[in-house]
Amino acid sequence: MSEALLDIVKAELGHEIVAELRTRSSVNRDGETAFWVDIIYLGERGALSIESKQRVIDGVWSLLDVEDVSPVVSFISAEDLTLEAAE
Amino acid sequence: MRQLSDEFLQCARRRVNGPVAERTETDLRRATSDLYYALFHAVCGSLVEPLRTHTENPGFKEIFALLYRKPDHGRLERKSRQALGATSLDPRFKRVAQQICGMKNKREDADYNPLAKMVLSTIASDLETVETVLEDYWNADAAARIGFAIMLSDRELR
DSSP: OOOHHHHHHHHHHTTTTTEEEEEEEEEEETSEEEEEEEEEEESSTTTTEEEHEEEEHHHHHSOOOOTEEEEEEEEEEEHHHHEEEEO | OOHHHHHHHHHHHHHHSSGGOOHHHHHHHHHHHHHHHHHHHHHHHHGGGGGGOOOOOOHHHHHHHHHHHHOOOOHHHHOOOOOOOOOTHHHHHHHHHHHHHHHHHHHHHHHHHTOOOOOHHHHHHHHHHHHHHHHHHHSSSSHHHHHHHHHHHSSSSO
């Protein structure tokens, strides 16, 4: 699953910009299962276009069984994680 | 009928784009919550769009409030996922449904998980996306928009 997700993300955003993909599941207060996809990208905040982000979201939704799971996609600049680690 | 939704977006913008030195963890959590509620109130507002006339009649107010409050958070999430399966769904509504599912879960994390890490780039990205999908939502045909809101709020539709 993670490899297929990574392929979709890299195909849409470009291999060189995707640093890492983190996934996890959780159950929310309404008993619904969420599948979190955190996409860590290289470059500054705002480096990704709205169109490319939408294509990634569409790709993630198409890969998951959304009858039972809510995909939750986040785009995280590696710059933020570097700053966080430095604090 | 989009006033509350627009105001939640404005709040998120202020919190995300405010002076860096003054921005707090709470601002990022509240901005995430604001974005979900902008989507939630967009659906609520669409439900009452057919009742455009304003009146002081207590019966009218009761019906207005009943309709506006019909969406339930858990049901909204489930119906949003189901709506994606509808082959004829306008892509603009599909994106709203995707964002409802995503932002609802992010909002719960922001509001209830003390260990959640709020990252500015994520929230700024969510702000840009929600602004765009809601702008497209309000620009869609009103009858189709109302039909979509009813679909997400209907208790019986499975």
